[in-house]
Amino acid sequence: MTDTLARRIDGKAFAAGLRARLAAEIPSLGFQPGLAVVLVGEDPASQVYVRNKAQQTVEVGMRSFEHKLPAETTEAEVLALVATLNADPAVDGILVQLPLPKHIDADKVLLTIDPAKDVDGFHPVNAGRLATGANALVPCTPLGCLMLLQDLHGSLAGMEAVIVGRSNIVGKPMAQLLLKADCTVTIAHSRSRDLPALCRRADILVAAVGRPEMIRGDWIKPGATVIDVGINRLPPDASGKSRLVGDVAFAEAETVAGAITPVPGGVGPMTIACLLHNTVTAAKARRGV
Amino acid sequence: MTDTLARRIDGKAFAAGLRARLAAEIPSLGFQPGLAVVLVGEDPASQVYVRNKAQQTVEVGMRSFEHKLPAETTEAEVLALVATLNADPAVDGILVQLPLPKHIDADKVLLTIDPAKDVDGFHPVNAGRLATGANALVPCTPLGCLMLLQDLHGSLAGMEAVIVGRSNIVGKPMAQLLLKADCTVTIAHSRSRDLPALCRRADILVAAVGRPEMIRGDWIKPGATVIDVGINRLPPDASGKSRLVGDVAFAEAETVAGAITPVPGGVGPMTIACLLHNTVTAAKARRGV
Numbered sequence: 001m002t003d004t005l006a007r008r009i010d011g012k013a014f015a016a017g018l019r020a021r022l023a024a025e026i027p028s029l030g031f032q033p034g035l036a037v038v039l040v041g042e043d044p045a046s047q048v049y050v051r052n053k054a055q056q057t058v059e060v061g062m063r064s065f066e067h068k069l070p071a072e073t074t075e076a077e078v079l080a081l082v083a084t085l086n087a088d089p090a091v092d093g094i095l096v097q098l099p100l101p102k103h104i105d106a107d108k109v110l111l112t113i114d115p116a117k118d119v120d121g122f123h124p125v126n127a128g129r130l131a132t133g134a135n136a137l138v139p140c141t142p143l144g145c146l147m148l149l150q151d152l153h154g155s156l157a158g159m160e161a162v163i164v165g166r167s168n169i170v171g172k173p174m175a176q177l178l179l180k181a182d183c184t185v186t187i188a189h190s191r192s193r194d195l196p197a198l199c200r201r202a203d204i205l206v207a208a209v210g211r212p213e214m215i216r217g218d219w220i221k222p223g224a225t226v227i228d229v230g231i232n233r234l235p236p237d238a239s240g241k242s243r244l245v246g247d248v249a250f251a252e253a254e255t256v257a258g259a260i261t262p263v264p265g266g267v268g269p270m271t272i273a274c275l276l277h278n279t280v281t282a283a284k285a286r287r288g289v
Numbered sequence: 290m291t292d293t294l295a296r297r298i299d300g301k302a303f304a305a306g307l308r309a310r311l312a313a314e315i316p317s318l319g320f321q322p323g324l325a326v327v328l329v330g331e332d333p334a335s336q337v338y339v340r341n342k343a344q345q346t347v348e349v350g351m352r353s354f355e356h357k358l359p360a361e362t363t364e365a366e367v368l369a370l371v372a373t374l375n376a377d378p379a380v381d382g383i384l385v386q387l388p389l390p391k392h393i394d395a396d397k398v399l400l401t402i403d404p405a406k407d408v409d410g411f412h413p414v415n416a417g418r419l420a421t422g423a424n425a426l427v428p429c430t431p432l433g434c435l436m437l438l439q440d441l442h443g444s445l446a447g448m449e450a451v452i453v454g455r456s457n458i459v460g461k462p463m464a465q466l467l468l469k470a471d472c473t474v475t476i477a478h479s480r481s482r483d484l485p486a487l488c489r490r491a492d493i494l495v496a497a498v499g500r501p502e503m504i505r506g507d508w509i510k511p512g513a514t515v516i517d518v519g520i521n522r523l524p525p526d527a528s529g530k531s532r533l534v535g536d537v538a539f540a541e542a543e544t545v546a547g548a549i550t551p552v553p554g555g556v557g558p559m560t561i562a563c564l565l566h567n568t569v570t571a572a573k574a575r576r577g578v
Contacts, residue, residue: 172421
């Protein structure tokens with residue numbers, strides 16, 4: 001424990017800055033990048049995400065193509081739409097909002113997206129490019145975490161990074177990005193022994209497990225940078241209010257860490273900003289810019 | 290240091306057993322898998338490798354197709370040959386022996402190989418499938434290391450694995466395989482701080498750096514399993530003899546480790562055996578077996 005509280009890493013402000021830089025760059029490109037979002041069904045959370053994505057896409061000066069399909073849409077219809085978007089020169093990025101209804105094979109849909117338009121970075125071709133050090137479209141959340149870390153530290157070379165969680169969407173691509181940034185990288189997970197001791201090794205601790213406040217203050221090395229990817233809604237308390245917490249026990253952690261992302265307002269806002277960033281990257285790459 | 294020396298992991302014997310199992314399986318498949326090897330130029334070491342691969346391919350009962358091209362072969366000619374092999378139904382695996390002459394872009398050639406026939410596991414599609422937990426053709430050397438480890442330990446779940454080296458051919462796919470096997474995985478490399486201390490954490494230490502005897506005995510946790518991927522030829526000594534050593538100082542390490550692969554005779558023989566294994570895997574997958 002230290003006398004001062006950890007610096008709060010302001011992802012909301014960084015994301016706004018990233019969007020502003022994109023908005024400033026786009027008019028000079030000579031073309032208008034376009035992002036297509038496909039939403040199948042009526043999931044309320046997904047509808048909010050898709051609305052926010054479309055709004056921010058337009059705000060930075062890109063074209064937004066929304067495709068809202070009813071829940072009973074067949075897999076063949078979704079695959080046909082993706083094929084159309086793959087062929088559409090106005091579309092630089094394609095995002096299929098997950099989860100899809102159960103009768104649609106999400107893996108099959110994601111594999112159908114042209115890797116050059118795969119702005120979520122979920123296609124195995126992009127995972128493979130990332131894993132082999134080639135140019136890739138990188139999953140948005142870990143890319144956002146990397147940007148926050150590099151903004152804070154500059155070079156990360158030689159730092160010891162511990163990632164808790166090994167999902168394809170966050171943990172594994174985060175490991176690749178931190179390895180490329182010359183960190184010593186450890187991936188820990190549910191089968192790891194003595195997780196507190198593993199976490200205490202970290203100069204950079206990335207929590208991506210989806211378990212509310214699992215990582216306690218005494219798991220953190222004094223002065224470490226803590227990136228909390230978790231967004232967990234707690235059940236309502238006695239007053240009927242529910243609140244969002246991360247995978248890290250924030251109040252404990254901020255007395256030990258050197259810097260920490262809050263929840264909300266830390267990693268969360270970076271995800272859509274990085275989606276827009278990826279769409280511009282894809283648009284330039286497709287045109288050989 | 291312990292009173293007894295480490296158990297020597299006999300990769301030569303394990304590889305012979307693996308080849309025998311393949312030889313026993315192949316006649317029951319109903320088809321004869323085929324492996325095509327492309328060698329461009331006269332590199333003496335490559336010629337030895339290719340001869341050994343062809344010989345072992347035939348010995349287990351598969352067809353071997355050798356394509357030896359002169360050093361002045363153009364890139365276009367190599368790409369055309371790969372396209373022919375991609376289309377040839379008798380060819381289940383394609384291996385282009387590296388290094389290629391400087392005027393040929395090796396990445397371009399490897400990207401041209403049908404991922405379903407990429408028995409070296411170097412294509413980004415296979416790297417991406419491995420990285421996302423899908424079925425993949427896995428690079429032969431790390432696959433061989435995993436087989437030796439699982440033969441020795443059974444389940445590796447919860448063990449702490451440290452990999453020294455982050456190449457696309459060994460270190461990175463090794464990390465993916467050990468993560469899939471539920472190890473806690475750390476990747477260390479030239480920019481890592483205090484490598485001896487990092488190595489001393491390892492229940493499983495994989496050395497893949499290509500530096501003779503870099504890893505000393507006192508870097509090893511007593512009882513750990515040490516997998517030495519390095520094959521380094523030392524300069525001739527006073528008597529004019531040169532000898533092969535690994536990345537681990539074997540004489541020191543075997544007084545501390547619980548088990549260790551010797552060099553030669555450890556990991557080395559596993560590579561071709563796993564190439565044959567991958568060819569059978571690819572042949573079955575292509576036919577939906």
